[in-house]
Structure formats: C-alpha cells, structure tokens
Amino acid sequence: MFSRIAIIGAGHIGASITRATAEALPDVQVALYDQSPDVRARAKEIGLGVIVDAPEEAVRDADLVILAVPVGAMGPAAQGIADAMKPGAVLSDVGSVKASVVAAVKPRADAFFVPGHPLAGTEQSGPDAGLAHLFHNRWMIVTPLNDPRPEYQEAVAALSAFWRALGARVEVMDAARHDVVLAVVSHLPHLIAYNIVAMAEDLEAVTESEVVKYSASGFRDFTRIAASDPIMWRDVFLNNREAVLEMLGFFTEGLTELQRAIRLGDGAKLQEIFTRARRVRREVIEAGQDSPAPNWGREN
Template sequence: MTPPGLIYPKMTVIGFGLIGGSIVRAAREHKLVGEVVVVDASPAHRARVEELGLADTVTADVAEGVAGADLVVIATPVLATADVAAIAAAAMKPGATLTDVGSVKAGPAEAMYAAAPAGVHVIPGHPIAGTEHSGPDAGFAELFENRWTILTPKINDDEAYALAVARLSSFWRAIGANVELMDEKHHDLVLAVTSHLPHLIAYTIVGSAADLENVTESEVMKYSAGGFRDFTRIAASDPTMWRDIFVANKDAVLEMLGRFTEDLQAMSRAIRWGDADTLHDHFTRTRAIRRGIVAAGQESAEPNFGRDRGKH
C-alpha cells in the first residue's frame, strides 16, 4: 500500500550541498519519498551524509545511484550538469523524471534534453532559495518554505510528460515552495537581474574595500555597518557555484551589467552636480520596491531554525 503523501518511491540526489541536502531533509520530513540515494564525488561529503543518516544509500557512482529511481535531482555546480546528465540519463528507467536545481537554465536544459533517452522526463528546475553556507551540514528542511521554485518544462502535448510536470510541481509545493512555470531563456534573464548581478556587485565591492591601501582590514571588519555587512554575507557564497553561474549565463549577465552601469553613471552625475531631487526620487522608488519584497515574504533573512541543520 502506498503511504499517504508519498510522491516518489525512490529519489536520487546528485550533489549533497546546501540545496541537495535541504531537498533530502525536506522530503524526509514530509514523508514524500521512500528510498533516498545520495551521489557525491567527495569522499568527505559521502562520509558526512552517512554520519547524518540522511540516505539509504550513499555512492560516488552516478549510474549506480540513479538505477531504479523515480526522481533524479542534479544538485551539482552548473557547469557539471551536462556531464552528470549524460551519465545519469542513460541509466534511468523509463517514466522517471530528471531535474536539476541550477540558477542557469538554457544551457543545462539543452544538455539534459540531449542526454535523456525516450521515456525519461526532463524537467529543468530552480528553487530560488539559499544562504551563503555550503556543504553537507548547510541544508535544512525549511529552506524552501514560501520561496519560489521555477520549472522550465518543454512545450509539448505528451500526456505522460504533463503528468510528470504536475507530479514534480506537487513535490515542490509539498516541501513549502511556490511553483512557477517559465521559459528557460526568460528565467535566465530574470535571474540575471534578481540574483546574478547582485552577487557580482557584492563580490566586487567587497574586493574593492579589501584593496584600498588607506583602509586596513581591521577597519573593514570593525566598521562594517548593515549595508557592507550584507554585501559580505552575499560574497561569502560558494565560489565554485558562482563561477559556473557567471560563465553559463554570461549573455544575460552582461546585458544587465550594461544597464546597471548606465544607471550607476546617472547616479554619479546626480551626486557630482548636487541633484538632490533625482537622488531623493530614486531612493524613494527603490525603497518602495524593497517594501514590496518584504510584504511578499521574500526577504532572505537567516532563519532561526538553521540551528538544527545537522539533524533531519
């Protein structure tokens, strides 16, 4: 008899970092999956997953790990998605779903579709949730609550594929996420604005502060007020993940960076010429945007329940 709430009898997660670990913890907590397999290339990560008791099977072998799985989630850095998908898809059973969690969709989606044999449902995805922490202990079950997960399925009339999309959507909703379907290229443009460019700015401004010859490192640490402190939090994110994102989504990021540079130059002119009205109008408009984000429940403050990340 199928237990109530069970969506996937067997789930395999490839890559056990913040997102992969949080998916496993959330699926376990809500009893949405039966057997859980974790695939990770790092011996240290595999050992830690076994210590945590979060998986029924832990392996470094992708093909072995996905065998018989109903859902396979690729949670590796973006540039590794194509190679992992090529191995995973070939070993998956017909009717299974292959998805990912990367912050870039167009390139990885193309690679996943190319790798998948007939009968394997490829549904690229991206949960818009996270912290600056990484590794097996970083995840927690509540990470996706009231956050958006974007799925970028292909458009076709296949009934089995439509059911697979609905099933995956139900899985994400069951762990607390809001689900939106979107074109993959539009996704990459939207995320370039809302996530990728802000991270690039954070990495850059923290680096600029560190390079100032007349400001010591101790002063940067001592006098970090709220604004700069927020930048340092963002800039503490996993460097491998963000390296891959900027390489994979370079066109959209460069377009948004060009627009931002023009806006920054306009602010520079306003400051130089003492144009108080322009500055005030701009700050008023952007404050309203911030208030809208908070009202929508999308403020990414560090959750209190992060204390218990080592548990499931």
C-alpha cells in the same frame, strides 16, 4: 507521486532536498550521491540518509532523479547516469540558469526531463547546510521542454506536486525568461556583492582590518551574499552571460547617473532616486518577500 528519489550532489541544495523529503514525505526513499569522497563521508557522518558510492547505484531504482550540482557540471552529471536510469523515470535539476542546462543535459530517449530551479538557498555550502525548511513558501520555477509525449505533462505535474509537498510554490516559466528574471533578482545582486567585498583588500587609503572592524555600517550585509559558493556562482555567470551583461549595463548606467549627481552636487536628483528605492522596499514587504523588522530583527 514518486516512491524512490535519487539526488546527485550532496551540497546545500541536495542536502536540503534530502532533509525536506525526510520530513514531508517520510515514506519516500532517497539515495544520495556526491562525486567527492569527502562530501560523501561527511554526509554519512551527519546521518543525511542513504549515501551511495556510485551514481549508477543511486539512480537504478529511482522514479525521480534530481541533479543538484553546479550549472557547469549538469551535462556530465546527466551523461554519467543516463544508462543506469530506470526506464521512463523523471529527470530534473535545480540549476540557477535554465537555457544552458537544457542545452547541456541529454537525457535518455525514454526519460522525462523537467528542468527546474527552487529560488531558495542561504550563503552556506556543503552537506551540513542542509535545511528541512529551506523551500517553505519559496518559489520553485519549472521550465518544461516542448516534449510532445502525453506522459510528459504527467511528469511535470508529478514534479510540481513533489515540490509543493516540500513547501514550495510552483510556477511554470519559459527557460529564457527565467534566465532574464534571475539575472535581475539574483545574479546581478550577487555579482555586485562579490565585487564590493573583494574590493576591500585592494584599497590603499583604508586597510582590510578597518573595513572588517566597521563593517556593520552597511558593508557586512554584502559580505553575507558574497559568502556563497564560488564554483556555483562562477558557473552561473559563465552560463547566463548575455542576460547578466545586459543587466550590468543598466546597473552601470544608473551608477554613472548617481556619480554625476554627486559630482555636480545635484541633491534633488539624489533624493528622487533614493525615494524611488524606498518605495520598492515597501512593495517587497507587502508581497511577503521579507520581514519588516529593522535589521532583519537582529539586535545590532
């Protein structure tokens, strides 16, 4: 598959790939680079593996280079390593948006660029948040280019095999479709969570400390989602604008319908909509996408 891997970016995902590779593929050598000296120092401190001080040094001998930086930084990150990369190496990424990354990343002519997105991650950030099990049973979506070279399909197969070795389930998808699907299942939920949580400090009738004090009634679940890295998410919204705005339109229409039902006292309409939502929950649990334990098994 690959014997040497370079990871550019030692945040939550880069650190998790490093830990997962060390666990699942102990013979594979991983070199890790991050543009922040503080992050590199911290990564060394916690023994994350081979941390190098220049991106060229990380990629020089690597058969696979994975860009694990915010979506808006993918283009510059790829450019910074293009000359130093080993001829014929595979280049990949983990960005949450794919079409804009495909447009921004200009790989060297002899490289094989296979974009990808592991649907995994917690609300935590930085090298300390590296989790070896992060990709277990999670989807890895690969969005191959229309690259006619025969070796390109081998590169796709090798990258897929690598992610399967880390425990992921690999799916191939068109980049544009990926961006629409993710707008619904991930980007819009995060936007809504950010919005309701940020709202807490603007209220006049209720203080922020009251919101925090009684947050276990529902609000706190949004705060977890809204704790995700602000720069990563800024870039997601800037780079998946059309799909997010489209889904936001659907969301707002639905919310306006609910608002009107509340204003007019239309209990039948409310009950019908709420009952539909409950059915979707059952499907999520049946699909093995969440635990049926109440409150995710937490006691309170």
